[in-house]
Amino acid sequence: MTRVRKTVGRVTFVGAGPGDPGLLAVHAAEALRRADVVFADAQVSPAVVALAAAEVRAVEGTPADTAKLLLAEARNGLSVVRLVAGDPLADEAVAKEALAVARTVVPFDVVPGVPVGVGAAAYAGVPYGPLRTEADISDAAALDYESLAGAPGTLVLTVPAADAQLLGEQLVANGLKPDTPVTVSCGATTTGQQTVTGSLGDLELAAVGMSGTLVVTVGKAATQHEKLAWWEARALYGWRVLVPRTKEQAGAMSERLRSFGAVPVEVPTIAVEPPRTPTQMERAIKGLVTGRYEWIVFTSTNAVRAVREKFEAFGLDARAFAGVKIACVGEATAEAVRSFGITPELVPSGEQSSEGLLADFPPYDDILDPIDRVLLPRADIATETLAAGLRERGWEIDDVTAYRTVRAAPPAAEIRDSIKSGGFQAVCFTSSSTVRNLVGIAGKPHARTVVACIGPQTAATAKEFGLRVDVQPESATVPALIDALAEFAVAKVAEEREKAAAAAAKKAARRR
Structure with a gap:
């Protein structure tokens, strides 16, 4: 009798980075899509968690407890992802979990992530350089501040907001000057990121109003924040x-x-729904195949989608458009047509609207145009502007309801x-x-x-x-x-700055 060995799954330790899902490694994103179950730390960004296709469970208990859960699921043949904020092996507890898995026959992978500290510093525009010291401070009271204060290069420190005052006081007490430049960031790499500059002696003031985990950079590099603050300087940041x-x-x-x-x-x-009766659209599709139309005019991506769905229902493809000219009301609609494998003959050269399309649409010529009919598949609530304009140019119009729009x-x-x-x-x-x-x-x-x-x-x-x-x-x-x-x-920002500068100048003039 042959015994069938049970298939064993795999555990993948994935670094979620500091928060922005765009910083995930390609391998990390693929692992999240393939996973049967994901175990995630509470510190992992919700935007990263949302990429997981499977059930996401919170991690609680000791590293040994977590390792047992990972192994149990893997031994049941499942693909398991252990999702960790920052970089997996930079976390001592997660390293212990990996060692526990390594002692078994269950295979495992490690996908590095961008460490929280350097990721936040980069998004704050701080050039921390190759000579730096990184520390994730979970217990500020037990830290060796003498060694930290004497470390060369820029300090990149991840610390709870409640410990910011203690951090500043102890670094100064152990030799760093109070006027040493610092930046303090919260909400690292998210659209809620906030970065403030200050000095080490006033670190508590710089962190006022901030909560959660802070990233503090200490050293001359912090003075470059104002020049290199690319993330928070974007035009619509935080809107x-x-x-x-x-x-x-x-x-x-x-x-x-x-x-x-x-x-x-x-x-x-709005919600898009099919027509109440399919008869009109079915007749129109048949007309496309049999050569009834010289032109088909698309006024929206929804109309393109409706025609394409009908094609697929009838087993047709883009070849059914052979001999038919295609016009689109705008570039977005034209792009939807191109995704079907077809290049439209006409897109407005000026205003992308019904009026713009009519301005460029050729009049019917009974010598040059063998067919005088245009198919116009569109919404049930479409205006008459386009249809009326085409008729004025001598075309016969089949105005067909391709879809209905209803209020959401x-x-x-x-x-x-x-x-x-x-x-x-x-x-x-x-x-x-x-x-x-x-x-x-x-x-x-x-x-x-x-x-x-x-x-x-x-x-x-x-x-x-x-x-x-x-x-x-x-x-x-x-x-x-x-x-x-x-x-x-x-x-708008430039205008507000000008007003503020003018108000300040006026106030200064009054003082003189």
């Missing part, structure tokens, strides 16, 4: 920006907002309160329906909220609802909208 789009549509916008330091909050205002459910009470009370620094509207539906389900944004609209029609609708439109890009695309918002923020 909460309301993104009234569905989660599927908000991805590119939210990502671009994050690149400028903003905190996007996605609030769906109201957001949570906390979000509604933030919208009305000015809890958002900005809101980005990408269509007239997002304006109407946001006001309908959550109320009007507060007067101090910056209103950014993607194009003239959206801006006109916002003004109809009594909103002040602050930002409107020249090109009606999501990237252009976010870039324009960032430029607005930079100009």
Whole structure:
């Protein structure tokens, strides 16, 4: 009789870094996606924890207790990830867990992470250099301050906020000068990061108002913070920006907002549903295949998606568009068409709107155009501007409902309160329906909220609802909208600085 040996899983110790999920190693992100179970420290950033596809359990107890849990799951054939803030083997307790696993037959890996201290220092713009001393201080009272104060180079110290005063006092008492430059950071590498400069003798004052784990850099390198503070200097740093789009549509916008330091909050205002009856769309798809249309005009990414889904349902692919010219109302819609493997013939050269498309759309020519019909698949609430303009140019129109837009459910009470009370620094509207539906389900944004609209029609609708439109890009695309918002923020900061400088000069003149 042959005995089947039970398959043993694997334990992977993964460094989560200081907080920003963008700092994860590729191997770390892959391990989180593949894991059957994840054991995470409480200090790991929620943004990193959210990348795990499996159940995430909190770690409690001694290193021996944790090792037993890891081994039990691995012996059941599971892929286990032990997720640790910073770098795994820089943590003494985690090193003990790894040694316990190493004493068994269960295989294990270690994926290094960016240490919390140097990660925070880099995001604070402190060039800590090759000669440095790093210390993760969990017990400030038991630290060898004499050795620490005598260490060469920059000190990069991770310490609880409650121990900041003791740290400063003891370093000064053991030989460092009170005027030694320091930076203090909390919320390291997140959009909540805050960095303050000061001197070692006043370390307690520099850390006022900060909580949690602090990263303190001590030495001349700290004086470079003001020049190299790239993370907190981004145009929209710390701005909460309301993104009234569905989660599927908000991805590119939210990502671009994050690149400028903003905190996007996605609030769906519309839901996209199929037409009440599929007959119209089925007839339109058949017409595409049989050569009924000269043009198909897409006015949104949703319309592209609706046609593509019908193609897939009928077993068709991009070849069904052979002989049909494709026009798109804007670059975002054109990109959705290109992802289908097709290059559109017409995208507006000027304003990316129905009017812009009509300005470039050719009139029907009974000699050059063998077919006089245009397919216009769009939302059930679409305006007549485009269809009427095409008819004026001599085209016959099949105006087909490709999808329905319905108002989404109201957001949570906390979000509604933030919208009305000015809890958002900005809101980005990408269509007239997002304006109407946001006001309908959550109320009007507060007067101090910056209103950014993607194009003239959206801006006109916002003004109809009594909103002040602050930002409107020249090109009606999501990237252009976010870039324009960032430029607005930079100009606003510059204006506020000029006012502050003028007020200070006026005050000084009065004193003289």
